[in-house]
Amino acid sequence: MIRSELIQQIADENPHLYQRDVEKIVNTIFEEITNAMARGDRVELRGFGAFSVKKRDARIGRNPRTGESVHVEEKHVPFFKTGKLLRDRLNGK
Amino acid sequence: MSEKTLTRMDLSEAIFREVGLSRNDSAQIVESVLTRMSDALVAGEQVKISSFGTFSVRDKAARIGRNPKTGEEVPINPRRVLTFRPSHLMKDRVADGNKR
Numbered sequence: 344m345i346r347s348e349l350i351q352q353i354a355d356e357n358p359h360l361y362q363r364d365v366e367k368i369v370n371t372i373f374e375e376i377t378n379a380m381a382r383g384d385r386v387e388l389r390g391f392g393a394f395s396v397k398k399r400d401a402r403i404g405r406n407p408r409t410g411e412s413v414h415v416e417e418k419h420v421p422f423f424k425t426g427k428l429l430r431d432r433l434n435g436k
Numbered sequence: 437m438s439e440k441t442l443t444r445m446d447l448s449e450a451i452f453r454e455v456g457l458s459r460n461d462s463a464q465i466v467e468s469v470l471t472r473m474s475d476a477l478v479a480g481e482q483v484k485i486s487s488f489g490t491f492s493v494r495d496k497a498a499r500i501g502r503n504p505k506t507g508e509e510v511p512i513n514p515r516r517v518l519t520f521r522p523s524h525l526m527k528d529r530v531a532d533g534n535k536r
Contacts, residue, residue, distance in 0.1 A: 344476040381533030419534035423520035
């Protein structure tokens with residue numbers, strides 16, 4: 344499933360809405376989640392999962408080709424943890 | 437910077453703000469989106485949202501685990517797990533936004 348297929352499914356379910364509004368609605372959902380994480384916030388969607396930000400400490404990395412040491416700065420990365428309901432559904436429970 | 441937790445309600449509020457759809461209808465669509473994505477994943481499909489990220493389902497083989505406290509061996513059944521791979525755009529936005 345890709346973004347446009349998701350939008351189409353939601354549009355089919357909501358014939359009273361304009362396609363372009365459905366597009367904007369679906370985009371807003373993903374945009375809002377990204378914005379929250381860019382602020383360092385969490386997004387908890389019970390049953391589906393939770394998006395959060397994890398801190399990766401600075402470390403000494405190595406260029407795998409040359410073996411040269413390089414300093415890698417501290418950074419923050421997006422993280423997703425699957426919700427219990429979805430995890431159970433994936434396993435046929 | 438105080439860390440907040442957003443929920444479905446905040447997503448509905450954003451839709452109300454951006455599109456002007458009622459909070460009720462917005463909440464219903466948020467739910468539909470999550471359901472449609474979940475259904476696709478349960479059916480074994482990958483869900484690829486451009487410039488957001490990709491959710492995929494992976495099969496994990498059975499293995500012998502160990503209770504770290506007691507050292508006791510316990511069988512872990514084969515299972516399906518969901519992984520999320522953020523897009524480059526999301527990674528960059530999260531890294532930049534949280535830079536000190």
